[in-house]
Amino acid sequence: MVDEYNILIASVGGQGGVTLARILSQAALAQGFNVRVGETLGMAQRGGAVQSHVRIGEAVHGPIIPNGRTSVLLSLEPSESLRTPEYLSQGTRAIVNTAFVHPIPVMLGDEKPHDLDTVISALRRISPEVYTLDAKRIAESVGASGSLNIVVLGAYAALGDTILSEASIKSALAESTPKRFLEQNTRAYEDGFREMRARPSSGSNRTAG
Amino acid sequence: MDEVGSLHLIMGNEAVARGTIESGVQFAIGYPGTPSTEALETLSKLAEERGMRVEWAVNEKVAFDIATGISYGGDRCLVTMKSAGLNVALDSLASVAYGDVVGGLVVYVADDPGAHAGMEETDSRLYTQVTMLPMIDVSDPQTSKDAVVAAFDLSEKYKIPILVRSTTRVAHGRAPVRYGKVKAPEKKTPLTRDVSRFTRASAAWVKQQHRVLNERVKAIESEAETSQLNILNLRPGAKLGVIASGISWSYLQDILETHSLEISTFLIGFTNPLPLNLIQRLIESVDKVLVLEELEPFLEHRVRALTHDFGRSVAIIGKMDGTLPRVGEYNYQLVENAVSRLIGRPLSQPDHELEARQNEARKLAPTRSLSFCAGCPHRGTYTALTQAAKELGYGKSDIIVTGDIGCTILGMYPPWSSCWTEVSMGASIGNAIGLKYSGVKTPVVAAIGDSTFFHAGIPPSINVAWRGTPVVIAVLDNGITAMTGHQPSPSTGYAETGKEAKKIKAEDILAAAGISRVHVVDPYDLQASKEAFKEALETEGPSAVILRRDCSLVARRRGALGAPYGVDREGCTGCLLCLRTLSCPAMSVEDEKMEIDEAACAGCGLCAQVCPTDAITQGGK
Numbered sequence: 001m002v003d004e005y006n007i008l009i010a011s012v013g014g015q016g017g018v019t020l021a022r023i024l025s026q027a028a029l030a031q032g033f034n035v036r037v038g039e040t041l042g043m044a045q046r047g048g049a050v051q052s053h054v055r056i057g058e059a060v061h062g063p064i065i066p067n068g069r070t071s072v073l074l075s076l077e078p079s080e081s082l083r084t085p086e087y088l089s090q091g092t093r094a095i096v097n098t099a100f101v102h103p104i105p106v107m108l109g110d111e112k113p114h115d116l117d118t119v120i121s122a123l124r125r126i127s128p129e130v131y132t133l134d135a136k137r138i139a140e141s142v143g144a145s146g147s148l149n150i151v152v153l154g155a156y157a158a159l160g161d162t163i164l165s166e167a168s169i170k171s172a173l174a175e176s177t178p179k180r181f182l183e184q185n186t187r188a189y190e191d192g193f194r195e196m197r198a199r200p201s202s203g204s205n206r207t208a209g
Numbered sequence: 210m211d212e213v214g215s216l217h218l219i220m221g222n223e224a225v226a227r228g229t230i231e232s233g234v235q236f237a238i239g240y241p242g243t244p245s246t247e248a249l250e251t252l253s254k255l256a257e258e259r260g261m262r263v264e265w266a267v268n269e270k271v272a273f274d275i276a277t278g279i280s281y282g283g284d285r286c287l288v289t290m291k292s293a294g295l296n297v298a299l300d301s302l303a304s305v306a307y308g309d310v311v312g313g314l315v316v317y318v319a320d321d322p323g324a325h326a327g328m329e330e331t332d333s334r335l336y337t338q339v340t341m342l343p344m345i346d347v348s349d350p351q352t353s354k355d356a357v358v359a360a361f362d363l364s365e366k367y368k369i370p371i372l373v374r375s376t377t378r379v380a381h382g383r384a385p386v387r388y389g390k391v392k393a394p395e396k397k398t399p400l401t402r403d404v405s406r407f408t409r410a411s412a413a414w415v416k417q418q419h420r421v422l423n424e425r426v427k428a429i430e431s432e433a434e435t436s437q438l439n440i441l442n443l444r445p446g447a448k449l450g451v452i453a454s455g456i457s458w459s460y461l462q463d464i465l466e467t468h469s470l471e472i473s474t475f476l477i478g479f480t481n482p483l484p485l486n487l488i489q490r491l492i493e494s495v496d497k498v499l500v501l502e503e504l505e506p507f508l509e510h511r512v513r514a515l516t517h518d519f520g521r522s523v524a525i526i527g528k529m530d531g532t533l534p535r536v537g538e539y540n541y542q543l544v545e546n547a548v549s550r551l552i553g554r555p556l557s558q559p560d561h562e563l564e565a566r567q568n569e570a571r572k573l574a575p576t577r578s579l580s581f582c583a584g585c586p587h588r589g590t591y592t593a594l595t596q597a598a599k600e601l602g603y604g605k606s607d608i609i610v611t612g613d614i615g616c617t618i619l620g621m622y623p624p625w626s627s628c629w630t631e632v633s634m635g636a637s638i639g640n641a642i643g644l645k646y647s648g649v650k651t652p653v654v655a656a657i658g659d660s661t662f663f664h665a666g667i668p669p670s671i672n673v674a675w676r677g678t679p680v681v682i683a684v685l686d687n688g689i690t691a692m693t694g695h696q697p698s699p700s701t702g703y704a705e706t707g708k709e710a711k712k713i714k715a716e717d718i719l720a721a722a723g724i725s726r727v728h729v730v731d732p733y734d735l736q737a738s739k740e741a742f743k744e745a746l747e748t749e750g751p752s753a754v755i756l757r758r759d760c761s762l763v764a765r766r767r768g769a770l771g772a773p774y775g776v777d778r779e780g781c782t783g784c785l786l787c788l789r790t791l792s793c794p795a796m797s798v799e800d801e802k803m804e805i806d807e808a809a810c811a812g813c814g815l816c817a818q819v820c821p822t823d824a825i826t827q828g829g830k
Binding site: 003004012014025026029034035036037038039040047048049059060061062063064066067068079080082083084085086088089090102103104105106107108109111113114118119122123125126145146 | 216218220325377378381382383384385456459460462463466467540541542545560563566567568569570571573574575576577578579580623785788789792794796797798808
């Protein structure tokens with residue numbers, strides 16, 4: 001049994017963060033774990049920042065992760081990884097999609113964007129174990145531009161030392177994907193998985209944190 | 210699916226729906242409002258297979274009145290609404306508290322501490338003092354289901370409506386819920402004609418009904434004492450206690466898992482009437498008590514008074530001593546700090562260095578102002594209005610636009626920076642009238658969505674016509690209640706079941722009210738919309754512009770979108786006027802030129818109408 005394991009999903013409305021949370025929580029439930037999910041709905045369609053908290057384990061009650069107790073951060077957009085740093089700490093492992101979704105003032109050139117290095121360095125100063133991947137490019141390369149969330153799901157499954165099994169994640173993905181998207185989602189998942197497995201530091205038996 | 214004892218990972222609102230099904234309820238009615246919407250939405254999807262009638266009404270008062278009629282007819286009914294909706298239903302709710310209901314009548318209301326949905330942080334518990342009505346507070350999805358089941362039984366037994374109150378974190382949080390047995394529907398004998406119970410038309414009857422109401426609430430006290438919805442854990446020898454309600458209970462449980470503490474705890478599920486004996490047992494066993502409740506110090510006031518009644522001198526920690534805030538929602542950290550105050554030592558040490566790094570990092574997350582979806586017809590509306598005002602020679606802040614509830618208010622964000630006010634459903638029109646009365650010389654435009662117009666925009670429109678006030682009523686008609694996730698409204702043309710329904714047109718209502726100058730335009734046609742606004746802005750008396758085009762999310766789902774637009778990179782000069790004017794999420798800038806995301810584009814064509822070099826075309830590249 002697991003006492004407490006927390007996944008924080010940070011995204012921009014429309015990226016599929018809520019779907020990702022649903023898949024992970026279903027996988028946890030299928031493994032017989034106690035689960036809590038907290039999310040703020042309502043602005044998901046309208047370009048706002050969206051966060052989902054997936055909490056797993058016997059000692060878990062509230063829907064929101066206590067400060068600093070995130071086990072894994074899955075960030076579908078780089079700057080969103082810094083939206084609520086209070087939930088992160090030294091022990092948090094992070095997977096970050098490197099493709100920015102810039103707010104309009106940045107696109108117009110009225111505001112300057114931060115570069116990826118600045119963002120990732122700031123994240124590493126809080127949580128050193130950060131894995132980056134261009135999930136958008138990977139999703140596009142398999143003809144599934146809308147599935148960058150699933151690429152990140154695949155990367156998470158390949159992370160190693162997580163309490164969710166590959167099998168339960170895969171079957172939760174299959175259950176929650178409409179039939180006509182199943183093939184492209186499977187490709188997105190597998191490419192994300194492969195990309196992560198190619199990393200020297202992931203998938204080993206190191207203890208998280 | 211109905212297997213008794215099976216576990217389901219569902220959100221609080223879905224659990225309310227499940228509780229309704231387990232209670233053998235055949236009718237559910239409400240008005241959408243975050244964070245309550247999914248309760249009725251879930252039932253609506255199950256309605257056909259369960260043989261239920263599940264409907265959205267035009268507003269919360271109408272919903273409650275229909276539900277009352279259903280109850281009078283001998284059937285059980287659930288009514289759902291957000292906190293602001295209870296204000297609308299209050300007139301009838303306070304009346305029906307007097308007299309009898311027949312079939313069980315349960316009102317589910319969801320408050321929003323933290324204002325996630327962007328309206329007031331009203332604490333609906335205070336309405337129990339206005340109406341006297343019983344209320345159960347829920348703390349997670351399981352109690353949400355259980356409370357609804359208990360509430361239907363109580364309502365029928367005591368012939369009184371029962372309120373079940375949730376909050377955003379409970380309503381939208383998911384947790385495993387154990388299903389119970391589904392009861393078969395059971396129709397009661399409908400009301401018989403008895404004006405002394407079903408009307409308030411004589412002082413003698415009303416006073417008698419008031420007496421009965423008091424007696425009923427008193428009788429429910431014993432139910433509150435024994436209800437499984439309260440959890441009292443008295444720890445032998447513990448001199449410290451915590452009284453909690455709602456989501457605060459779960460934060461407290463998280464803290465107790467983290468730290469081993471010698472404290473007694475009490476979850477109050479019954480907000481009205483309170484389980485006084487249980488409170489007394491806790492108060493008599495401790496020297497110090499912490500009260501955990503979001504928003505107003507409702508329980509804290511009562512606990513303070515009761516402590517005095519019980520002749521105890523107990524220190525009370527809560528909002529009134531400044532330990533906890535009345536504003537915003539609670540979280541683990543706030544509750545941990547309060548528990549630290551209770552036990553007299555800090556439960557955790559702040560890590561200042563980590564906090565400094567977190568604060569630095571937070572600054573790098575950009576502000577994301579909300580905007581209309583790709584293809585949203587309101588984008589055309591506010592762009593046309595801005596252009597019309599400019600062409601008539603008005604400066605940027607010459608025309609006051611009173612805003613209203615729903616997606617339409619997003620016109621307050623750049624690039625339009627329209628909408629000066631937002632008060633409540635339908636208030637844009639009354640506010641506009643008042644501004645004209647008080648002497649505003651320039652035009653005043655009331656911008657209101659179709660669902661909001663039908664909800665509470667019709668009476669003030671009649672007022673406009675009646676007094677001949679020169680107000681421009683702009684009905685942004687996207688044919689649906691969009692902000693809450695696309696519930697049918699009278700303008701939709703189909704019902705919850707997908708079956709065809711009568712389509713009510715705003716222009717017919719406005720014409721019948723006596724507003725003779727009504728333009729109906731397509732907001733995807735910038736030129737026509739601009740001309741309509743120009744004419745309306747120059748009209749001396751009342752006028753209206755209906756801007757009609759289906760919500761693009763609905764059109765996308767139906768496969769009814771136009772082909773996407775594309776940018777000719779040769780023709781694009783990179784002036785970015787399209788992005789600056791329309792702020793469309795399908796647009797981005799690549800190598801200083803515009804690019805349109807084909808998958809995101811909804812084919813509205815506004816960008817092509819704005820482009821000065823005709824570089825944007827449908828199907829173009």
